[in-house]
Amino acid sequence: MPDNWNDDQPIYKQLRERVAGLIMNGSLKEGEAIPSVRTVSAEEKINHLTVAKAYQELVDEGVLLMKRGRGMFVVDGAQERLRELERSKFIADEIPALRDRLSHLGISEDEFIQLLKPENKS
Numbered sequence: 098m099p100d101n102w103n104d105d106q107p108i109y110k111q112l113r114e115r116v117a118g119l120i121m122n123g124s125l126k127e128g129e130a131i132p133s134v135r136t137v138s139a140e141e142k143i144n145h146l147t148v149a150k151a152y153q154e155l156v157d158e159g160v161l162l163m164k165r166g167r168g169m170f171v172v173d174g175a176q177e178r179l180r181e182l183e184r185s186k187f188i189a190d191e192i193p194a195l196r197d198r199l200s201h202l203g204i205s206e207d208e209f210i211q212l213l214k215p216e217n218k219s
Contacts (some may be wrong), residue, residue, distance in 0.1 A: 108151075110154075112143075112147065116131065116155060117179050120176060120179055121179050121180065123176070128171060129170065131152075131161065131170070134152060134169075159172065
């Protein structure tokens with residue numbers, strides 16, 4: 098994981114996003130153990146409580162499972178669960194913000210849709 102952190106968001110949220118991304122892209126596979134809190138804390142030079150908080154969010158979301166004495170594991174179905182969670186977040190948070198931004202910029206929905214089409218990419 099890269100060691101650059103954005104000051105606009107708490108580190109634990111950024112770490113949660115990074116771990117979720119690794120699960121979604123298949124770098125961390127379902128059933129696989131993830132790096133321990135101590136390992137990530139040492140490698141990333143961040144507080145172990147920060148790592149634990151990020152991991153706990155993923156446990157609460159049903160993506161990770163703690164097995165006493167063995168570590169933290171990616172649960173079966175984690176990729177699909179994350180996809181559902183991220184899709185819901187996108188629809189609830191990012192689409193309304195995008196609509197507002199388009200409105201402020203005077204870009205119509207039709208114009209925006211046209212801009213999204215592959216032939217308009219530079």
